[in-house]
Amino acid sequence: METLVELRGIVKKFPGVLANDRVDFELRRGEVHALLGENGAGKTTLMNILYGLYRPDEGEIYIRGRRVELRSPRDAISLGIGMVHQNFKLVESHTVLENIILGLRENGLRIDFESHRRRITELAERYGWRIDPMARIWQLSAGEKQQVELLKILYRGAEILILDEPTSVLTVQETRRLFEALRRMAAEGKGVIFITHKLNEVMEVSDRVTVMRKGKVIITKDTRETTKMELANYMIGRQVIFGRREASSKPGAVVLKILDLKVLGDRGYPAVNGVSLEVRSGEILGVAGVSGNGQVELAEAIAGLRKPMAGRILLNGVDATGMDAGKMIELGVAYIPPEGNKLGIVPEFRIVDNLFLKAYRYPPYSNKILLNWRRMLGKARELIEEFGVVTPSVFSKAKSLSGGNIQRLILARELSGIVGGAPRLIVAAYPTKGLDVGATEFVHDLLMRYKEMGSGIIFISEDLEELLLLSDRIAVMSGGRIRGVLAREEADAEKIGLLMSEAAIQAG
Amino acid sequence: MPFTLETRLGRIRVERRVGYGRLYSISMTLLSLAIALLVAGLILASLGLDPVAAFQVIFGVFMKPSLLLESIKQSIPICLAALGLSIAFKMNFWNIGAEGQLYMGMIASTGIVLLHSYYGLFNEWAIMPLMLLASFLLGGAWCLIAGALKARLGVNEILPTLMLNYVAMLVVEFLVHGPWRDPKGYGFPLSIPFPDYAKLNFVFGEPAYTGLLLSVLGAAAVFLLLEYTKPGFEIKVVGQSPAVARYAGIRVRRTILLGSFLSGGLAGIGGLSIVSGIIGRLRPGASPGYGYTAIMVAALAGLNPWVVIVASIFFGGLLTAGGALQMSMGIPRAAAQMIQAIIFLMILVGEFIKRYKIVLEKPGVSGS
Numbered sequence: 001m002e003t004l005v006e007l008r009g010i011v012k013k014f015p016g017v018l019a020n021d022r023v024d025f026e027l028r029r030g031e032v033h034a035l036l037g038e039n040g041a042g043k044t045t046l047m048n049i050l051y052g053l054y055r056p057d058e059g060e061i062y063i064r065g066r067r068v069e070l071r072s073p074r075d076a077i078s079l080g081i082g083m084v085h086q087n088f089k090l091v092e093s094h095t096v097l098e099n100i101i102l103g104l105r106e107n108g109l110r111i112d113f114e115s116h117r118r119r120i121t122e123l124a125e126r127y128g129w130r131i132d133p134m135a136r137i138w139q140l141s142a143g144e145k146q147q148v149e150l151l152k153i154l155y156r157g158a159e160i161l162i163l164d165e166p167t168s169v170l171t172v173q174e175t176r177r178l179f180e181a182l183r184r185m186a187a188e189g190k191g192v193i194f195i196t197h198k199l200n201e202v203m204e205v206s207d208r209v210t211v212m213r214k215g216k217v218i219i220t221k222d223t224r225e226t227t228k229m230e231l232a233n234y235m236i237g238r239q240v241i242f243g244r245r246e247a248s249s250k251p252g253a254v255v256l257k258i259l260d261l262k263v264l265g266d267r268g269y270p271a272v273n274g275v276s277l278e279v280r281s282g283e284i285l286g287v288a289g290v291s292g293n294g295q296v297e298l299a300e301a302i303a304g305l306r307k308p309m310a311g312r313i314l315l316n317g318v319d320a321t322g323m324d325a326g327k328m329i330e331l332g333v334a335y336i337p338p339e340g341n342k343l344g345i346v347p348e349f350r351i352v353d354n355l356f357l358k359a360y361r362y363p364p365y366s367n368k369i370l371l372n373w374r375r376m377l378g379k380a381r382e383l384i385e386e387f388g389v390v391t392p393s394v395f396s397k398a399k400s401l402s403g404g405n406i407q408r409l410i411l412a413r414e415l416s417g418i419v420g421g422a423p424r425l426i427v428a429a430y431p432t433k434g435l436d437v438g439a440t441e442f443v444h445d446l447l448m449r450y451k452e453m454g455s456g457i458i459f460i461s462e463d464l465e466e467l468l469l470l471s472d473r474i475a476v477m478s479g480g481r482i483r484g485v486l487a488r489e490e491a492d493a494e495k496i497g498l499l500m501s502e503a504a505i506q507a508g
Numbered sequence: 509m510p511f512t513l514e515t516r517l518g519r520i521r522v523e524r525r526v527g528y529g530r531l532y533s534i535s536m537t538l539l540s541l542a543i544a545l546l547v548a549g550l551i552l553a554s555l556g557l558d559p560v561a562a563f564q565v566i567f568g569v570f571m572k573p574s575l576l577l578e579s580i581k582q583s584i585p586i587c588l589a590a591l592g593l594s595i596a597f598k599m600n601f602w603n604i605g606a607e608g609q610l611y612m613g614m615i616a617s618t619g620i621v622l623l624h625s626y627y628g629l630f631n632e633w634a635i636m637p638l639m640l641l642a643s644f645l646l647g648g649a650w651c652l653i654a655g656a657l658k659a660r661l662g663v664n665e666i667l668p669t670l671m672l673n674y675v676a677m678l679v680v681e682f683l684v685h686g687p688w689r690d691p692k693g694y695g696f697p698l699s700i701p702f703p704d705y706a707k708l709n710f711v712f713g714e715p716a717y718t719g720l721l722l723s724v725l726g727a728a729a730v731f732l733l734l735e736y737t738k739p740g741f742e743i744k745v746v747g748q749s750p751a752v753a754r755y756a757g758i759r760v761r762r763t764i765l766l767g768s769f770l771s772g773g774l775a776g777i778g779g780l781s782i783v784s785g786i787i788g789r790l791r792p793g794a795s796p797g798y799g800y801t802a803i804m805v806a807a808l809a810g811l812n813p814w815v816v817i818v819a820s821i822f823f824g825g826l827l828t829a830g831g832a833l834q835m836s837m838g839i840p841r842a843a844a845q846m847i848q849a850i851i852f853l854m855i856l857v858g859e860f861i862k863r864y865k866i867v868l869e870k871p872g873v874s875g876s
Binding site for chain 1: 736737738739741744745748749751752754755756757758759
């Protein structure tokens with residue numbers, strides 16, 4: 001089989017980091033090649049080099065056997081390389097068609113929209129996608145946006161396709177369809193590179209897999225000849241345990257009761273539209289659903305960051321409806337926000353400042369006016385020890401931490417509460433998103449530990465596997481409503497997917 | 509401020525410099541100063557003046573005790589205003605209105621003096637404390653207008669603070685042309701001269717000493733506020749990200765109100781130092797742009813209150829040097845201001861180069 005891409009001895013250094021250390025990589029015609037590794041393993045760096053975004057410090061790139069210099073993505077595109085980034089790069093207010101033909105060289109002064117439209121529709125149908133070229137991007141679901149990104153590349157005749165964590169925004173059903181399309185592309189003789197850290201996906205879709213760890217390639221193998229367990233060991237360099245966690249504790253009193261809650265989203269529409277829920281102490285309530293269906297707004301309402309427009313929130317029987325974030329903190333609500341590196345920390349602040357972002361204003365860390373830094377520093381050192389935040393000192397800036405360590409810092413702050421003791425209620429919104437296997441395991445362990453200590457936990461996630469792993473009950477959310485609550489014994493991926501899609505049909 | 513420019517020569521990138529040494533920092537400042545003097549020297553030479561003699565005058569300002577004292581005196585309003593701005597800028601509140609807040613401080617101080625002189629209110633010993641309090645409150649209130657607009661209505665603070673400068677200057681014009689005009693002043697737009705107990709000369713009879721004391725106390729207060737108090741911590745969090753502040757349960761609006769008030773208040777005391785320390789009465793144009801210079805000083809000092817003191821004295825010295833150049837060498841006023849401006853500019857450029865580096869990537873050359 002012909003070799004489409006060959007990377008030899010690629011080295012890329014960033015200040016203080018060796019992102020790629022003499023990496024060899026090969027992509028053949030007609031294969032889906034998974035590039036597996038934890039965050040920070042150097043996968044994306046390597047692919048950005050192949051796409052011409054970075055220049056390697058050392059090493060050679062061969063495309064279809066010819067040595068090339070990639071100075072910019074333009075060079076890469078002209079060699080038939082296309083990349084779909086993790087965050088879509090589409091003009092939201094333009095149509096699908098406009099986005100696809102944007103920047104095409106063949107367009108002269110007059111654009112023949114009709115012929116473009118026909119060709120795009122044909123191309124989409126080849127992969128079983130039904131997309132209206134005249135639809136505007138903001139009207140599309142995440143899955144459809146991704147299809148547009150792929151169409152954009154294919155329309156330019158790319159046959160080397162790079163997908164950076166393409167499933168992180170998709171539902172189970174959408175993921176399945178994406179995989180079918182990728183198989184189809186491979187069958188047509190294209191080469192697909194699929195960056196991921198999810199083992200299931202590697203097993204499901206790829207022909208070969210290359211595992212990276214700490215900037216190095218550990219191994220390249222035929223997928224058929226390996227197992228999930230083996231890959232996990234290569235990926236993190238030690239044994240991993242898969243399996244459901246059993247807790248000894250029984251749920252206790254009701255901590256949070258939500259009655260017919262309605263909350264406006266940023267666009268002024270009700271994002272949460274009549275939600276009623278109950279969380280008991282010592283219980284994890286999973287919230288499943290595709291992101292953007294009101295989960296974050298629900299979490300923010302509970303955390304006091306969004307005023308509900310109707311309904312009630314009761315915390316330990318006390319009416320907390322409409323209280324601000326400060327009051328909610330005092331009532332024992334811990335909130336682990338989505339995208340912790342944006343909302344959860346102040347990157348320019350030191351670690352100690354970030355650990356006391358909430359507790360600084362309560363005794364013993366301050367009196368009426370003055371801060372007690374000595375107390376805070378002492379406690380901060382304990383916390384980074386306890387939560388395993390890897391840092392040279394508590395005076396380092398938070399932005400110097402890796403994603404996993406940032407999440408540890410946020411957990412340390414939220415779970416240690418404002419003055420110690422477990423929080424009454426923990427609202428965790430996508431706490432493992434973007435984390436590698438090791439850090440995810442740590443977050444899971446912590447949530448289980450706090451559950452046993454008697455906290456009530458709302459655990460919002462898109463990852464059904466981890467929801468099934470941790471939750472006592474799973475609420476399925478879509479379109480701002482709870483479509484059903486399943487006990488863990490009766491819940492499985494099919495049932496949850498069904499609840500989500502039924503709602504979609506009703507809504508559609 | 510990462511920035512990329514594609515040119516035929518290659519790709520020019522401006523990147524933030526990651527960490528630099530103190531020695532590098534100092535030598536860059538000295539280098540930019542040297543370039544500034546070189547350029548200024550060329551201009552002076554083209555005017556037919558002796559650059560070396562002019563530089564002797566400029567450096568003489570920092571050598572001769574009497575001129576040094578004058579420089580320190582000039583630095584006090586700059587320093588107090590810049591200290592206030594440091595608080596605002598830490599809060600990411602772009603207060604461009606220190607000039608107006610200085611004028612409001614002058615009005616408040618003069619008001620107290622007039623209440624005493626005309627109506628005999630207050631005891632003499634109470635005048636100075638009352639002036640301090642009044643100038644702080646009025647300067648603060650002036651900035652609070654913009655703060656309240658931002659906190660309540662989300663109005664960007666830059667325009668309100670800037671435009672209130674003109675309002676404040678016009679209020680001064682109105683007062684000294686009208687109700688506050690000195691009855692014995694032959695119709696000039698001036699207030700009465702301040703009596704001794706309303707002047708900043710109670711330390712060795714020299715306003716520079718009292719003023720320096722004010723500057724140091726002000727810097728200490730700002731340092732303590734930002735590093736060791738709850739409101740200071742809140743101001744810094746709001747400055748980094750209002751969203752994170754809200755998440756942390758900080759009352760963002762209240763913090764903006766407090767921060768903007770304190771910022772204007774310090775400038776208000778700076779206004780007091782002008783009328784009580786430098787001029788001795790209220791008149792229009794009492795500030796030759798101290799409030800604008802303070803913006804540069806705060807930025808150059810990296811919002812560090814202690815460095816603000818030093819930077820203010822340097823800029824106060826440049827102001828003094830301008831006067832000295834006019835007097836001793838007959839250099840035209842505009843030329844003296846030009847030299848000041850060149851030095852300002854070069855130091856600003858030097859600061860930029862210190863913090864950012866410019867990289868040229870040649871095309872066609874691989875990274876190896």
